[in-house]
Each structure stands twice: as structure tokens, then as C-alpha cells.
Amino acid sequence: MSEKHPLTNILANKMQRRTFLKWSGAIGLPVIAGGIGTKMLVKRKKEAKAVGTKDNEQIISTCSVNNCGGRCVIKAHVKDGVVVRVSTDSQGSGDLSAPPLRACVRGRNYRQMLYHPDRLKYPMKRVGKRGEGKFKRISWDEAIETIASEVKRIGDKYGPESRYDNYASGQCWGLHGGSASVRKLLSLTGGFLNYRNDYSSGAGNVATPFTYGTNNSGSSFDSLLHSKYIILWGQNPSEMIFSTPYREYLMQAKKNGAKIIVIDPRYTDTAIAFADEWISILPTTDNAMMDAMGYVIITENLHDQAFLDKYCLGFDGEHMPDGIAKEESLKSYLLGEKDGTPKTPEWAEKICRVPANKIREIAREYANTKPAALIQGWGPQRHAYGEQIMRGGAQLACLTGNVGKLGGWAAGTGYWNRSNIVFPFSYDNPVKASIPCFLWTKAVEMGTEMTAADGLKGTERLNANIKLIFNMAGNMLINQHADINKTRKLLEDESKVEFIVVSDIFMTPSAKFADILLPGTTFFERYDIGVPWCFGDYVVFGEKTIEPLFECRDEYDVFAAVADKLGVKEKYTEGRTILDLVKESVERTRKELDASFPTFEEFRQKGVHHFKYDAPLVGYKEQIDDFEKNRFETPSGKIELFSKTLWDMNQHDEIPAIAKYIPSWEGPEDPLKAQYPLQLISWHYKRRCHSTYDNQEWLEEAAKQEMWLNPKDADKRGIKDGDRVQVFNDRGSLLIDVKVTPRITPGVTGIPQGAWYTPDTNGQDQRGSVNVLTSQRPTPLAKATPQLTNLVEVKKA
């Protein structure tokens, strides 16, 4: 308009306007002339009881319950019912008995997440083909009615083992949430197929107990203040947090003079912040370095023979289980007495690429500097033979006698826990059958054919394949499970899984596969108590800050309504609201666990509670201090460097009785390297929590989705920093921008995990969603995910 001559413009406009009004004045159609239908603007009621007033900001302390290892304090600044900004714990540092629980970049973004225009707002039902993304808005009544009748229909037709609540971690570290609600409902109506284990430390969770009897091989963070030497083996708390105050303790350990070594294929933010030395290593070869360290330690007589003799089974020929030959011992293996291959640093260097002298140096330092903590991250065990990596680390801790000692560390999975609250919302599933969580797609495809060899427990055979899936605030339905293309085909076949319910706050790749899609709430919109993974002596109050937006609804309430339809509401709620659950947790925690726990009002007021202890928790201290009284929970009561149970499984190549290096499929020695020469790993990116927040613009600005490639590998392929590249193997293909950096080991490439699968019409992912390239082949013992074991090729797109 403005480009025209102004006068002509005005005249023309005036002409048109008069015509406009003349035209509209003549419309006699009752629906227009008669006024609009239902009015949305109504006579104003009395002042609504929103939190905070227009001029008076109220600060409300709350907490997110996503699958971060930590829990931080989120302070919502609320005016007139709206969160106008968020801040975090303002308590000062210094007192390590009550460290500040400050939010990282992810926590700073929560207001953006809360008021994002793409929030799911209304219940929906699928109208197109499954996965196509076409939905129709429906009422809550219709959604609940549909869910209730499908739960019943599928249960009646196929039996309760056909019903499954998929692994989901978007809101899993609180008192209630989607999965707990679904499970309660299904338990009250016949039951559901259980899963075991997790995608985080799946191989370790099964392997470590073969050595120690339990996974509780960790020690509390304050024990690190006594360590003189710390190895973070594949652990990266600067980017994936692990526990909110963890870095505070690491920093203090460093100040106390501990030397810190980081072993990782990437020069991580943790290496930058804490490491005296970064050891770069090829993925899947950690056990080669571990074996060589063991070789150095025993050949140079640095091992703790007294410790090994007293507490361990299988170190040398004199300490073998009955009926097992001497040459099956750990020592014999390391010296190569049976296979003719001594596990020398030179042998290891060829495999893992860490220089032999560096391996010697680390081995000597680790064995000589007491106490020393070898702490294992879980990335390295998300590998083809991840079980070996966790037992291998534990083996080194035993060789050096660092187990059960203050400032030492037992390695292995490394759980520790001493601070608990009561979880009052629980269920009792009448179905006892369970599958390894990673094999759920197999249970969809051929559940009835699964046996104990696939990790099926609690039954000989399943009566049905999975026919009904609840996917509550999770992205494992497609994005985070391995081999997206394979999973996609499986889900698209509507005759296999007959009904899928998804609840979430955004339209994730998994949400696209819903038959009924429910709008969930954020933590701002409900009460809860946030707990960290098991590592930490703190809990955070989750105050309901505002009413749920749009038609968003807490899953607890949704499934209470479904329970009502199925006649089990009383049993489901026991008359309790979510707020009642929170109050009950606090009251029962005071009564049953810890009389010093604050009252509900005190807790709410403070927003956080730090549990206090006089001394650090040291993993396996009881056993080491008084072995006669306290045995390890293994069959022999000792630490089983050699496990007779594993030996008896009689699959020695893939499930050896002692931890050892096993060349990995799609590892550096796989002939497939000729075709796909690069090892691909993924890591937990600092801008996401798994796949949560991938759609958040601020966070993408903070750290964009890009692949790391070493300059040597980039040069060979004519790839420059910032280029868009195609990454592919036989399972799939994706496009991503590349960061050319010496911060990643040559021969290795890394894609941050969790980007949302965004296929073009040919199925090529456009966002860098790493699981189009990963494999569903499980680890041999735990049946856990090998998602960091991949060979790929990269070329300019």
C-alpha cells in the first residue's frame, strides 16, 4: 500500500472502505447479523485468587523432576498468576554439608518451556496413519473413555502381559507422574508386563553385582575430599551434571591436592574444568587399557596382595573356586599364561591407542597414590560388551586395594545412597513376567517366542506380544531407542501394537506415534518432591506455581478418571490428591525414616532439605572393616574377580568369568571398518536432558546440535568446520553440521544424543538424531543397550 502515491492511496482506501461498509452493512445472514455464538468474554467475577499481585512479586521455590542426575532449586517469580522470570538457589558456596543446588543453562530456560506456544494444549486422537502426525482435538471425556475401553478390550483379548508401560524418564524423579499412575491403574485391573534395568547403566547394573554382589560400589561425594588421585573414566559431570553439587566436591578435592585424570574419547568440559591430564581412548577398548594397567600393577608388584588374598576370589591360582583350573585366574590371563598374549601396555596401545608409556604411568600413579578413586561413568558401558568395562574397573580397584577405604572407590556401577524419603504412591503388579527394558521392540515383534536366553524372567513364556503401550513423558518409543528406522516400521504397523497412549508437554517424535495424545503438565503446574538419582543428600520441594495451562492435566488425575471408568478409583487414589501424596510423604518420612526431616510447612518454606551426616559413606566399608561379620552379597561371600556363576553360563567368549577385553563388533577391529571407517559415539549434551528441551530455542543458541570430527578425519574427506555432512551406515542416514575439532580422538566421531528425529520424505533425518544409526543388538549378559557402538562413514552433504 505504502509504495503507492499517498493521495491516491487515501482516496482508493476511502473508496474501498465505503464499499466495505456498504457491503458489510447489507449482510442479513442471521449468523452474522445476529452475533457470535458462545461468548468467551464473560462478566467479571470477584478477584481471582492468582498467586502474587500485579505489583507484588512472589517468589516460589519449586523443582523439575526430569531425568537429570541432579535436582536444582528453581525459583519462580510470580506476578498476578504468571511466572515472570526464574532464578535459582542463591545460597552461597562453601558449606559442603549444604551445597547450593544451582540450575545450569537448562534450568534457566524453564520459563521459555512453560509458556512455549508449541505446548500440547488439548487431548487429541489420531486421524491419519499412525506416525503421520495427524490428530483431531477431542474432549477429555472422550480421551478417558477411549483409554478405559482399550485397556479393558486389550486386557480381555490378549491378557495382561500384552499391556506395557514403556521406559520413560521425562518426569521420573518425583512422587507420582505418568508411569507410576499407569502402573497403578494397570495393576488394579489385572496387571502388565514388567521391564527390568535401564538405558543408562544397563550393562553395569547386571555386571557389577557379579563382582561385588550389589551395585552400591560408590561412596558419598564428601569422601573425595580425602582422595589423593581421582580417575574419571568416561564420566562427564560438567555436561550431564550427574548430581547437582558433585562438581562442588570435585573442585574441593582438587584444591585439597588430588590429581584428576579424565579418560574419554572427547576432551569434555569436565576434562577442561578438572583434569590434570586427559587420556584420549578409542571407544569399546577401555578393557584393553584396564588389562594393561593390571599387567603393569602385578608385574611391577604394585598390587595389594593382602587385600586380594583376604577379600577376593580368582586373582591367582591359589584363590580359585572349587573345580576351576588355576590358569583361569585373573593373574594368569593378564600374564598371558594360557592364551600366550601378555596384556602388556604395548599390546594395549595397538588396540586402544593410548601410548604404552602413558598406560604405565597411569597404572603406577594409580597403584602408588593412596587413597585413589577410580570412578566410572556409564558412557563406556553402553557398548557391545559393556559388562566387561564395569567389572574391569572394579578389578583395578581391587588390585590396588582401594575398596572400602575412605578416599578410595570401588569403581563398577558406583551407586551410593543414604538419604531417602517415603514414596506413598505405589503399586503391586499381579503379573510377575519381566523383560529387559531394551528388548521391548522384540516383545512387540515376537514376545511369545522370547525365552530366558532373551532375559525373560518370571515366566517360561509370554502369553502375548505387547499390544498396548503407554508412553508417559518419554521418548523411548522411537527417538531414544536404538535403530529408529526399525522401530518406526514396527510402530507403523497398526496390527502389532494396537493402541498407544502418549502423554507429554510437546509434540516429540514419540508423541507422533500416539493413538491418543494427552497434554501433560510441567512441574510448575503440579505439586511434587524432587529427588536426585541415588547420589546426593538433598531433596527439593516442588511447589505448584500456577494452574495448568490450557487443558493440560496431571497424569495422576487422568488415570484416576480412567480408574473411575473401570470401577477402581477408590483403590487407585485411596482418597488422596497429589497434594495429599506430598504431605503424606513428608509426614511418613518424619515418622518412618528420619525424625529430623522438616514438617511439610517447613520444607515448603525452605524449598530444599539437606540431610546431614557426621562422616562420609564409603562403599563396602562394613565388609572391609569386619569381613568375618559382613560378607559380600556374592555366592562366595567374597569379591568375585572370577565369577563361577558366569563361568557356568558357558559362553566364555562373550560372557567371561573374569573381566577382559573382548574385541567389539563395530569396534576398531571389525572388518566392517573398511566400509564404515569411523567409530560413532554420542554424549549427553549440556543443552538437553536426554531428548528433553530439544525444541527450546535458547538452549540451541547455547549449544547447537553438531557433530564432532577430528581435523585428520575431516581433511581426508574434504570437510571443513561448519559444513553440513551426511552420516550413514546400513541402518540409516542423517544430516548434521560438523564441528572440526581436535577435542575428539582421531577415528572417532561424536553426535550429542537426544536430538528429535526429523525425517524428510525419504526418511533421512535432518536434525542429527543419532539413533537412526544405532543398533538393537543387545549386550550378551545384561541384554542392555550398545548405543555407543557404531561404525559410520561421513561425507559432505
Add this chain to the structure above:
Amino acid sequence: MALTTEPLHIQLQPFLLARKNFYQLLHLLFSMPVDVDALIGIKRDEIFEELGEFHEGGKILDGYFKHLTVEQIKREQQEFQRLFIGPGLLGAPPWESYYRSREQLLFEEWTYQIRELYHRFGLQYCKENNEPDDHLLLELEFMIHLTDLCFQETKDDSIEKLLATQISFIEEHLLIWIASFCEKVIENTSSQLYLGAAMLLEDFLSFDLESLVEVREGSILCLKNIH
């Protein structure tokens, strides 16, 4: 404006009626297309035929309604949902706050400015604090409400104030974001209904602002002449 002895509120009646019709029509076009009778009524009465002769959006709508079928309305419901309801990424988020906030969020300060205006007129959104107050349909409904108030008003200075409110509401709110909203609709739809409606919405609001300004000036002049 011609000098006449008729009272202002009588003189303004046809103008107000024409505007109200227009707003109600826009409200209908941007509501979920479920009122089949109303839409078929538009087709039957060939409402857009005349408009199509002098406005591009009108022409598109005229063509659209001429061939409207019940099947077509069903497809349009899907398109409406894709553009304005979701799930997921919306073709054109229909909230003022989205277009005016730096971070493209909902419930930013503009939502509250709008809410205050509603409150000042004794109104509130029936979903206050659940859904944002600055949805397109609510802002259109508010304009209809103000026009209705004008209709019922006989006092000249009150009419003048109501006209002033409408002018500032369009100037300070609707017109600031509607252009970007319509641009997004036009970019993201191939539906003739929403293409035409978007073109009409944007143009009508500019024209309405101009006429309101003129009419208000005329009224003031008129009042001066009388007193």
C-alpha cells in the same frame, strides 16, 4: 461529515452496524469451522460476491464459498487445527504475545495489558489464567463488545470515549501483530478459506482504524458545532 440535526448516536447506527457485521464475519471465519449451517448460509446467500469485486481476499473467499461442500468443511477443520490448535508446531499461533515478545512466548506482558482492558470493561476471559487473554478471537469479540456498547450509548461524550478506546485498541494491539499473524497464515496455508480470511482481516483492520479516526474527528467537530 455532513451537518445534520440528527443526534450523533442515530447518525452512527449504520456505521456501527456495518462494522459489527464485519467483525462478526471475521470472528466466524477464524472460528473452528464446525457451524455447517452458517458456512453453507454464506454460500447460499453469496455473501462474498460483491466484496470479491473490489477486494482480492473477498474474491478468493467468493470463489471458495461458491464451491463449498460439507466434505470441504471437514478438511478445513483439519487445516484450522493445524494452523491454530496443534498439536505441535502451529502454522500461525493466534496470540498477540507470540508476535510481540522477543522470545515468541505466551502470557507475556501484552496478554496482561489485554486482560486489564477486559477487566476495565467488567469482563474477563472465561478461561482466565488457563489460556491467554490475547487470542485473536477474544480480541475480535472485545471489538464487537465495544461496538455494542457504542450502539447502546446515547451520550455523545461517552460515545466519543468508546470510539477512542476502539482506536487505541486497534492501534496499540490488533494492528501491531495482525500483519505478522496474517503473513504467517498466508505463508503456511494453501487453504483458500484462510488465505482469503487473512487478507481480509489485515485490510479491514487498517480500514476500520482509519474510519474510526475520521468518524471520531467528525463527531468532535459535530459536537463543537452543536454546543
